[in-house]
Amino acid sequence: MPDMIFLALSAVVVASAVFALEAKELIYGTIGLGVSLVGVAGLFMLLGAEYLAMFQVAVYVGAVVVLILFTIMLVRRESGRIVDEEEPASFGSVGIYVAALVALAVAGAVILLAPVSPVAPEFYQVQLQDLGRSLAASYGVALVILGLVIGAAVVGGLTLVKIDREEKPSGTTE
Amino acid sequence: MTQLQVLPGLQEMVDSLVKIVTSRTFLEIVIFPGLLNVLLSVAFLTWLERKIIARVQLRIGPLYAGIWGVLQPIADFVKLLFKEMISPELADVKLLMLCALGLMMLAAAPIVTIPFGEAFVIANMDIGLIFVFAVMSLFPSVLLLIGWGSNSKYSFLGGLRSLFQQVAYEIPMWLSVLGIVMLTGTLNLAEIVRAQQKVWFVIPQVLGFAVFFTAALAELERTPFDLPEAETELVMGWMTELSGAAFMVGFMAMYTKFYVMSALITTLFLGGWLGPAIIPEPIWVVLKTFLVAVVIVTIRGTFPRVRVDILLRTGWMRLLLLALVNIVVTVILIWLGLGWVWRV
Amino acid sequence: MEPLSSYIILSSAMLGIGIYGLVSKRNAIRLLFSIELIVNAANINFVAFARYSNPPILSGWNIVFYSIAAAAMEATVGLALILVAFRLNGTIDIRKLNRLRG
Amino acid sequence: MALGSWSLVAIFELVILVTTVSLLAFGWLMGAKGKNPIRDAPFESGQTRLGEARLRYMMQYYPYLIMYVAFDVIAMFLFTWGLVFATLPFAQEYLFLIFVAILVVPLWYALHISGRRDLW
Numbered sequence: 001m002p003d004m005i006f007l008a009l010s011a012v013v014v015a016s017a018v019f020a021l022e023a024k025e026l027i028y029g030t031i032g033l034g035v036s037l038v039g040v041a042g043l044f045m046l047l048g049a050e051y052l053a054m055f056q057v058a059v060y061v062g063a064v065v066v067l068i069l070f071t072i073m074l075v076r077r078e079s080g081r082i083v084d085e086e087e088p089a090s091f092g093s094v095g096i097y098v099a100a101l102v103a104l105a106v107a108g109a110v111i112l113l114a115p116v117s118p119v120a121p122e123f124y125q126v127q128l129q130d131l132g133r134s135l136a137a138s139y140g141v142a143l144v145i146l147g148l149v150i151g152a153a154v155v156g157g158l159t160l161v162k163i164d165r166e167e168k169p170s171g172t173t174e
Numbered sequence: 175m176t177q178l179q180v181l182p183g184l185q186e187m188v189d190s191l192v193k194i195v196t197s198r199t200f201l202e203i204v205i206f207p208g209l210l211n212v213l214l215s216v217a218f219l220t221w222l223e224r225k226i227i228a229r230v231q232l233r234i235g236p237l238y239a240g241i242w243g244v245l246q247p248i249a250d251f252v253k254l255l256f257k258e259m260i261s262p263e264l265a266d267v268k269l270l271m272l273c274a275l276g277l278m279m280l281a282a283a284p285i286v287t288i289p290f291g292e293a294f295v296i297a298n299m300d301i302g303l304i305f306v307f308a309v310m311s312l313f314p315s316v317l318l319l320i321g322w323g324s325n326s327k328y329s330f331l332g333g334l335r336s337l338f339q340q341v342a343y344e345i346p347m348w349l350s351v352l353g354i355v356m357l358t359g360t361l362n363l364a365e366i367v368r369a370q371q372k373v374w375f376v377i378p379q380v381l382g383f384a385v386f387f388t389a390a391l392a393e394l395e396r397t398p399f400d401l402p403e404a405e406t407e408l409v410m411g412w413m414t415e416l417s418g419a420a421f422m423v424g425f426m427a428m429y430t431k432f433y434v435m436s437a438l439i440t441t442l443f444l445g446g447w448l449g450p451a452i453i454p455e456p457i458w459v460v461l462k463t464f465l466v467a468v469v470i471v472t473i474r475g476t477f478p479r480v481r482v483d484i485l486l487r488t489g490w491m492r493l494l495l496l497a498l499v500n501i502v503v504t505v506i507l508i509w510l511g512l513g514w515v516w517r518v
Numbered sequence: 519m520e521p522l523s524s525y526i527i528l529s530s531a532m533l534g535i536g537i538y539g540l541v542s543k544r545n546a547i548r549l550l551f552s553i554e555l556i557v558n559a560a561n562i563n564f565v566a567f568a569r570y571s572n573p574p575i576l577s578g579w580n581i582v583f584y585s586i587a588a589a590a591m592e593a594t595v596g597l598a599l600i601l602v603a604f605r606l607n608g609t610i611d612i613r614k615l616n617r618l619r620g
Numbered sequence: 621m622a623l624g625s626w627s628l629v630a631i632f633e634l635v636i637l638v639t640t641v642s643l644l645a646f647g648w649l650m651g652a653k654g655k656n657p658i659r660d661a662p663f664e665s666g667q668t669r670l671g672e673a674r675l676r677y678m679m680q681y682y683p684y685l686i687m688y689v690a691f692d693v694i695a696m697f698l699f700t701w702g703l704v705f706a707t708l709p710f711a712q713e714y715l716f717l718i719f720v721a722i723l724v725v726p727l728w729y730a731l732h733i734s735g736r737r738d739l740w
Contacts, residue, residue: 006520010528017532020551021539027269027322033551034315040558043528045626046520047569049579054304055696056561059586062311063689064554064593066337069318070685071597072547074678075604095542103534110526128301128361132704134576135583135697140715143697146587147722153591154690154726157598158683158733163605203632209639255643258651271644278640279633286629296632297625304699305629311692338681341688348695355702419647423640486684490731494691498720508706583700587693594689 006046013039026072034065051128202296206456212282215460216429217247222464223471230475251422259418262326269323270416274423276316281430283309288437289364291447291455302363303355306438307348310393313431314340317412320424324415333412335482339392342489347389349497350382353504354442367446372515374445378507381500383443385493390435392489395428396474436466525566532559546600546610550593557589683734687727694723 013036020032037060044053135143194200202208221236221244228235236243261267287302289295299305314337321333355361357378358369366375376383413424440446440462447455480488532555539552561582568578604610607617701716 003520006524010524010531013528014531014535017535017555020555021535021543021548026545026547027319029548029551031319033554036555037558040562043525043562044565047525047565048574049565049569049582050299050626051301051304052565052579052582054301054308055583055699056586058304058308058311059590059689059692059696060554061315062308063692064590066315066318066341067594067597067685067689068547068550069315069322070678070682071600073318073322074601075547075610093542095538095540098541099534099536099538102537103530106530106533107527110523110530128700128703129359129707131576131579132700133708135580135700136704136708136712136716138577139580139584140712142584143719144715144722146584146697147719149588150591150690150693151722151726153595154686155729157594157686158730160595160598160602161679161682162733163679199628199631203628203635208632209635255647256650257647258653259647274644275637275640279636282636283629283633286632297628299625299629307695334678334681338684342684345688345691345695349698352695352698352702355699356705359703359706361699361703418651419644422647423643486681487731487735490684490687490727494727505705583696587696590689590693594686598686 006043009039009042009046012036013043027069030065030068030072033068034061037061037065051131199296202294207285207288207290207294207296212285212430212433215433215463216426217251218464219429219433219467220247220250222467223474226468226471227475230472254422255419257418259420262324262415265325265415266323269319270420273316273320273323274416274420274427277313277320277427278423278430280309280312280316281427281434284434284438287363288434288441288459289367289446290459294447294456295364298362298364300360300362303351303361303366310347311344320416321412324412326415329412329414332414336395336412338486339395339489342486343389343392343493346385346489346493346497347393349494350379350385350389350500351442352497353379353382353500356501356504356508363441363446367441367448370445370448374443374448376443378512379443379500379504381496381503385496385500386443387439389489389493390439391470391473392485394432394435394470396432396470432467432470433463436463436470439466522566522570525562529559529562529566532556532562544611544613546603546612546615549612550596550600553596554589554593557585561585680734683730687730690723690726694720
């Protein structure tokens with residue numbers, strides 16, 4: 001019998017994900033995305049990864065959603081109207097079929113291949129100590145590479161966005 | 175006399191209701207560390223602030239409502255409840271109300287993890303500190319939405335400034351706390367307080383305390399960092415377009431956050447409930463919290479306001495540097511083998 | 519306790535929504551939403567499988583740390599690109615962003 | 621399910637939600653109501669409204685926001701490392717020091733570039 005919390009959380013996640021894509025105003029779409037990310041964090045808590053859920057909320061909903069909101073506020077036409085589609089995309093319905101197909105394929109594969117899904121061992125609360133120790137022991141090198149990725153993303157993002165006064169960009173300017 | 179045949183269902187419901195209401199967790203949530211405590215301390219801090227600021231500026235401050243004007247915050251509370259909630263044109267009233275509600279819930283959330291006694295905490299989570307970190311990092315997006323929703327220059331600028339101010343001071347604040355986490359090895363606030371049995375964390379982590387205190391000032395938007403609400407330039411910052419009950423909820427959220435940050439400072443650095451046993455443990459926590467609040471308020475009375483870009487550069491350069499230096503100091507402390515003093 | 523398959527059904531549903539968004543939405547920021555959804559669907563699978571194996575393996579949680587970091591960095595660069603596209607073309611409607619010139 | 625402490629958090633948030641919503645509703649119902657175009661105009665300290673409120677000049681703060689996202693991610697790993705720092709042999713820690721050393725470069729670049737006002 002699937003317990004109620006899981007059903008409620010997954011309903012929240014799916015509903016706000018659809019709302020994020022369908023909302024007319026982008027600001028409400030971002031709020032929908034934020035709510036679905038918090039729902040995913042709630043699922044992590046259900047699975048015993050509370051430490052992870054907190055950082056998922058802090059990084060995603062705290063930082064990435066703020067950056068998206070900031071970009072939406074920058075990316076508005078001078079007329080002040082928020083940038084949104086004039087008319088719905090012609091191939092919207094194709095999108096639904098493709099998406100449904102992929103989702104069914106993945107879910108069906110899992111159900112058919114592993115009909116007897118392993119029942120979870122009794123509740124297991126990960127010890128932060130050995131989580132940190134396993135991170136330091138086996139994933140140290142990956143951490144250094146991630147440092148390079150973060151450096152590249154920050155430096156790249158900034159050089160992209162800065163306006164060089166020497167060559168004027170052809171399009172509209174600030 | 176036959177006892178009245180009460181509906182069978184009703185009897186159990188009433189019994190269970192009575193059992194719930196008198197249960198310890200309910201009392202904790204609604205009475206002491208929970209709701210009543212937050213509301214009363216918000217009122218008290220408002221009064222305290224106005225009195226101290228008045229004393230600093232050699233005037234008397236609220237006097238008539240009750241003894242020394244103690245009932246002044248309650249008078250304001252009732253007055254604001256009955257004022258009209260003006261919705262500016264083209265403003266997004268739904269968004270404003272949602273964000274005012276979100277602000278209050280986020281401001282009050284960390285109270286749940288702050289220990290007021292040996293076993294006197296609402297939710298003893300072993301990731302308490304990260305829960306506070308996650309809640310604190312949600313504030314910028316709510317403030318930006320309020321600034322955006324109220325569709326007025328002042329509140330949009332105020333929302334932006336408070337977003338960037340909190341963003342600039344969030345990272346040094348949490349890196350300064352990292353020193354404590356390295357010493358104790360836990361994230362549970364109750365264990366952090368127990369680790370301070372011998373020596374409070376103010377002494378080994380003086381640098382961390384300084385960075386955390388400054389960053390808390392900026393996080394609370396208090397002078398010298400109260401740019402978003404700079405009376406002279408920005409009227410009331412992101413609260414400009416809120417009116418009536420919404421303004422009161424926003425104001426209350428800010429003072430709840432003020433109370434929660436002072437309680438956090440006492441728990442992390444000033445040994446929460448530790449103190450000679452004459453005074454019971456929760457009173458120690460409340461006493462230290464109000465002491466920290468008095469210091470913060472006197473700072474508000476005495477310091478000038480800082481310019482925006484200086485504010486951002488200090489946040490990112492100087493405070494972050496000091497936080498990293500504090501981590502290096504802690505690393506040296508542990509390598510020197512002094513870590514056992516606080517090892518839980 | 520939940521059988522593992524219900525978590526997988528949920529994550530494949532999120533994958534479906536993400537792909538729907540990628541295929542049929544025309545606003546560049548909405549594409550970013552759907553990419554975030556797809557990354558979160560993968561994260562759910564990582565944590566669910568890490569939790570349901572006996573004894574639970576920790577590498578699942580470690581991988582999700584890295585995937586959150588990578589997705590956050592990808593979002594920053596993506597948003598920078600959207601800003602540049604808006605500045606050069608005045609619109610972020612992907613059907614109009616088809617000129618390869620800078 | 622060891623959701624005990626989280627259910628307490630949920631109950632506390634519910635209590636806060638109920639009190640705030642009741643305050644807002646009380647204010648909405650009891651407060652006076654009235655549509656008055658002059659009074660409803662956003663606060664412009666007296667003058668009539670000029671231009672559009674949601675300005676778009678704030679590009680100069682963009683590097684600070686990108687640094688926040690980057691350092692939020694870094695704080696995630698630093699906390700994980702800080703927890704086990706005292707118990708780790710040095711052999712496994714020098715990688716972490718390299719990680720922190722690498723991330724000084726983007727911080728310096730972002731601060732340097734945000735300082736040069738002409739670029740934004």
